[in-house]
Amino acid sequence: MTNQTSSAPASASGWQYWRGLSGWNYYFLLKFGLLWTGYLNFHALDNLVFMAFLLFPIPNRNLHRLRHWLALPVGFALFWRDTWLPGPQSLVSQGSQIAGFSSDYIFDLITRFINWQMVGAAFVLLVAWLFLSQWLRVTVFVVAIMLWLNVLTLTGPVISLWPAGQNAAATVTATGGGADNTVARASTGGALVSGDIPAQDGPPTTANLNAWLSSFYASEAKRQTPLPASLPADAQPFELLVINICSLAWSDVEATGLMNHPLWSHFDIVFKNFNAGTSYSGPAAIRLLRASCGQPSHKNLYQPAGEACYLFDNLEKLGFTQHLMMDHNGLFGDFLKEVRDFGGMKAPLMNQADLPVNLLSFDGSPVYNDTAVLNRWLEQEGRDNTKSSATFFNMLPLHDGNHFPGNSKPADYKLRAQKLFDELDAFLTQIEKENRRVMVVIVPEHGAALQGDRMQVSGLRDIPSPAITHVPVGVKFVGMKAPHQGSAIEIDQPSSFLAISELVARSVDGKNFVADRVDWDALTKNLPQTAPVSENANAVVIQYQGKPYVRLSGGDWVPYPQ
Structure with missing residues (x-):
């Protein structure tokens, strides 16, 4: 009898430590919305680990609250990493140049980042979350979506996650990507074909794209258009x-x-x-x-x-x-x-x-x-x-x-x-x-x-x-x-x-x-023909089999969002 009465409270106490994601639900819902519209370079596993950190039960309420405060800078950094915004290396490398901008120009640049339609959509999402959370365990749906995204990362999408015609700008769709009409193509309209350009065989995986880029630079290192050693006697000045x-x-x-x-x-x-x-x-x-x-x-x-x-x-x-x-x-x-x-x-x-x-x-x-x-x-x-x-x-x-x-x-x-x-x-x-x-x-x-x-x-x-x-x-x-x-x-x-x-x-x-x-x-x-390969200090964009792909700071290749 004594054992029964002592075990029941312990069981109840154990369940109450799973407190859900609380306000972090909105954080992840906002990310899902941006991912859906192609505005994120979403890192599924990193976000899953961060979600697990937020969900892990902590009996002490003060430590639980402290975790939320510690999670704020981590969440901000992860959100920044999931966007296409310049990374810390780029900001540091260009810091001296940015310091030379006039204050009016800096203000103008800042205002360009404000998309009022997206601000309005984020407000609607906030109201919807606050309203539905009164009756629904939103955490359950958010966790399910996160697990689904991670499964897609491993297996490839079985069911299309994106709106019709929208190419995903995320690692979960690393085998997709849309054609870009402004990028050079071979006359056949498919993959680039030229004796000057390395063959583009194999699916567009990160390993294959890295290998192709290496072969491109190796090939380019051998190319040259030398001018003559001297001009003929009848050369004309111009x-x-x-x-x-x-x-x-x-x-x-x-x-x-x-x-x-x-x-x-x-x-x-x-x-x-x-x-x-x-x-x-x-x-x-x-x-x-x-x-x-x-x-x-x-x-x-x-x-x-x-x-x-x-x-x-x-x-x-x-x-x-x-x-x-x-x-x-x-x-x-x-x-x-x-x-x-x-x-x-x-x-x-x-x-x-x-x-x-x-x-x-x-x-x-x-x-x-x-x-x-x-x-x-x-x-x-x-x-x-x-x-x-x-x-x-x-x-x-x-x-x-x-x-x-x-x-x-x-x-x-x-x-x-x-x-x-x-x-x-x-x-x-x-x-x-x-x-x-x-x-x-x-x-x-x-x-x-x-x-x-x-x-x-x-x-x-x-x-x-x-x-x-x-x-x-x-x-x-x-x-x-x-x-x-x-x-x-x-x-x-x-x-x-x-x-x-x-x-x-x-x-x-x-x-x-x-x-x-x-x-x-x-x-x-x-x-001479040259494949469209473009590179800055922290970003590379190539065209592979008629579609553009981007790699940031040496990470994985993803389809360039269209």
Whole structure:
């Protein structure tokens, strides 16, 4: 009798220690909602462990309460990790640059993270949870969903968790992913097929994607488009002008309605599927200046490269005078230093004295009027047309956060893009009238992320998404005896900087400028192809079997959310 009365209270006391998730139910329901809509890079096992920590019964009520306080920073860190937001490494590496932003620009960036529709949906979810928790043990449903997600991680989805047409942005769907219309594909419409590109066999598992990326970089390390050791005696002098525009991708051109701008009618050659390989200015400029070798990893960009890799150095050895021109001071992010140290650009910066200021940059530094900069180049280069020259011109008017003097509000992107396109159109028209022998190559650094996506808000470029790295590249030969007729030749194959180097190598003797007939097919046929691989310090985006995948901070590959 005594044993019976003593065991009953112990049993009841044991059950009461399972107190449920309480307010943490809303935390997990919010995550499930974001996962459903593709806004999370959900780590199922980590969340299950965190849930188990919250559920584990603790008899002492004070220790139970202490656990909830200790769980707050852990929950915040886990939530951050489950999002696509930049990680601590990225924030630390760019801390000095962020410190250079103006206060108005920082405030503008913060407001972009506020999605009022999502705030409203989160409030509705909160009310629904508070209402239903009066009658239902919500913890039971939350735990069941979490267990289901973990089962899907191990077995793959048997029943689709996502809305129709929505690709999951989570590790639980690592075998899925949707095609991206803006990324280069082979003409067959399926997996990339080219002798320049490693085969993409096998399912898109993390192991297979890591192996393919390694084979890509190994293959690229062997590729090169060397320029000739010397020019023939009958070589013709001309000017090469490479215009490197910050923050311009095809997606930005489409968003601003500038696809039919007269600028496009000037080009002889347009690369429709060109991949910039990065979403930041310094690495983009280095990749362009090292165009004569295959695509290196982000880490190897900051290691010495072979002498044959530096395009402008190669041209200088052939007698081209090297020039450097910018419409900004190049101090932010040590851009000018990186161009010199890692891009091999030796030429002094062209004189910027007395240039009119068109905009103020996001850090308050001047952005000079590009027409004035180009006119100064015309004046200085026009003094001697018997020598060849190669000029690298970096432009900043489209960068996020630029504003007009006297107005701290960021200037409208479309207004700035329209002005830049008008200026470039007028410049090309002018040199055409002057009949100067100029090979103009316009290569954007990266896009502006004007529209943003599920991974990044507008203007954020920590992850080099296809919409950011898929940039328009145009080539114009001015001053030809037999200029190209008709619409531009479109290069649809997946291309990158190696194709530009090859095009320059095929034109370096200048004979096309004086030829009675130019073989445009020979000039543009069989240019090197490069698979769309883009990389920043903490993020890599590749296209595998026609679908984009992303890897953050060396973790697992997941389908890029569409």
